[in-house]
Amino acid sequence: xxxxCLTVPGRFESLAQIAEFVSAAxxxxxxxxxxxxxxxxxxxxxxxxxxxxxxxxxxxxVVKLTCCIQSQGDLVITIHDNGKPFDPATVPEPPIGxxxxxxxxxxxxxxxxxxxxxEVTFHFDSTNGNVLTMVKRRPK
Amino acid sequence: MEIxxxxxxxxxxxxxxxxxxxxxxxxxxxxxxxxxQANRSQIVLDLSGVEYMSSAGIRxxxxxxxxSKSGGGDVRLARPSTRVKEVLELAGLLSIFTVYDDLxxxxxxx
Numbered sequence: 001x002x003x004x005c006l007t008v009p010g011r012f013e014s015l016a017q018i019a020e021f022v023s024a025a026x027x028x029x030x031x032x033x034x035x036x037x038x039x040x041x042x043x044x045x046x047x048x049x050x051x052x053x054x055x056x057x058x059x060x061x062v063v064k065l066t067c068c069i070q071s072q073g074d075l076v077i078t079i080h081d082n083g084k085p086f087d088p089a090t091v092p093e094p095p096i097g098x099x100x101x102x103x104x105x106x107x108x109x110x111x112x113x114x115x116x117x118x119e120v121t122f123h124f125d126s127t128n129g130n131v132l133t134m135v136k137r138r139p140k
Numbered sequence: 141m142e143i144x145x146x147x148x149x150x151x152x153x154x155x156x157x158x159x160x161x162x163x164x165x166x167x168x169x170x171x172x173x174x175x176x177q178a179n180r181s182q183i184v185l186d187l188s189g190v191e192y193m194s195s196a197g198i199r200x201x202x203x204x205x206x207x208s209k210s211g212g213g214d215v216r217l218a219r220p221s222t223r224v225k226e227v228l229e230l231a232g233l234l235s236i237f238t239v240y241d242d243l244x245x246x247x248x249x250x
Contacts (some may be wrong), residue, residue, distance in 0.1 A: 012163035019159075019192070037223055044194050048162040096232035100209065103202050108195035108231055115230060 003068040004028075010055045010063045010081060018047050018065065022077075025067035029075060035139050038116040039075065045109035046079050046132055054083025054130055073138030074118075082129040088122050142189075143171045151250045152180040153243075157189030160197030169200035172215070173207060181213025184246045188219035198231055205237065214238070218246035 006021040008014035022043045026036040047063055055061050064080040094107040113120050119135035141164035146153045152175050160168050175183060185201070187193075205215045217239045220228065228234050240246035 012161070015161045015163050016159060037226070040192070041194070041227065044161060044192075048194060048196060052162065094231075097235075098232070100202075100206060100236055103206075103236070106199075108198060112195060112227075112230060 003066050005064065005066050007062050007064045010051050010061045010083070012048070012051055014051075014063065015044055015047060018063070019044060021065065022067065026075065029069045031075070031139060035136065039077070039136055042113045042116045042120075042134055042136075043077060043079070045112050046134065049086070049109050050079065050081045050083060050130070050132075054081050054086055056083075059083060075136045075138075077134045077136075079132045079134075080129060085124040086122060086130050086132075087124075141168065143168065145171065145175065147180060148247065151182045151184055151247050153184050153186060153247060155186040155189065157191075159192045160190055160200075161192065161194045162196040165194070165196035165200050168197060169203060172200065172204035176204065176207045176211060176213070179211070181208040181211040182250045183208060183213065183215045184218050184243070184250075185215060186218045186243055186246075187221070187224055188243075190221065190224055193224050193227055195227075195231070198227065198233065201237070202233070214250070216240065216246050216249060218243045 004025050008017055019040055022040050023036060026039050050063055061082045066078045068076055070076055088110060091107050091110050094104040094111050095102060117134040118137045121133045123131045141158040141160055144155045156168065201215065208215050217237050219241060220239060
């Protein structure tokens with residue numbers, strides 16, 4: 001599969017379009033609906049975090065996604081933004097299994113990404129901004 | 141996303157359809173909170189039409205559950221798809237929410 005790209009405004013209204021893009025790319029790769037769902041959730045959570053935290057209501061920018069299947073069959077998705085630098089170490093892991101009173105208000109998105117993808121890597125530099133790379137291994 | 145609410149004798153039945161993501165979750169949460177503020181805190185959420193639910197939608201449901209329980213009510217879930225159940229399980233919420241596969245049973249549980 002050739003690399004497929006999508007650039008959309010960093011607004012929540014773009015999320016449905018992003019889901020369609022991911023769906024087409026994963027289906028092109030011949031993966032099944034279970035794999036597609038996991039990738040869709042991870043990408044939706046990643047882009048939601050970018051729109052809410054890296055950009056926020058005051059800052060506008062674009063979210064650029066690329067999808068490609070590597071020669072060994074793994075799916076690699078990169079998501080790029082020019083918003084505030086993101087440091088995943090600042091997000092505490094949610095207390096999964098806690099009782100109702102202690103359930104967290106946030107942090108689930110990053111947790112989902114890590115649970116559903118095989119690799120999740122964040123990189124920031126002042127020239128390129130935030131680059132998130134997520135890898136899903138080829139289904140066996 | 142579409143939301144329709146039907147007030148029954150003891151229960152408010154809220155049917156949600158479409159995508160509940162960061163774009164739509166604020167409206168979803170607002171609909172639930174306005175019911176609770178109107179003392180209609182016994183809620184059945186019919187999720188059969190939900191195609192996709194993100195963590196933003198889940199946060200809305202958890203926040204409604206907390207508010208409802210503090211008013212002596214409950215938010216019970218009916219007919220979630222396999223995908224929605226998978227997300228709830230991932231978030232560790234299948235033990236927090238009461239989930240019914242049958243809508244009549246969910247409504248009758250109050």
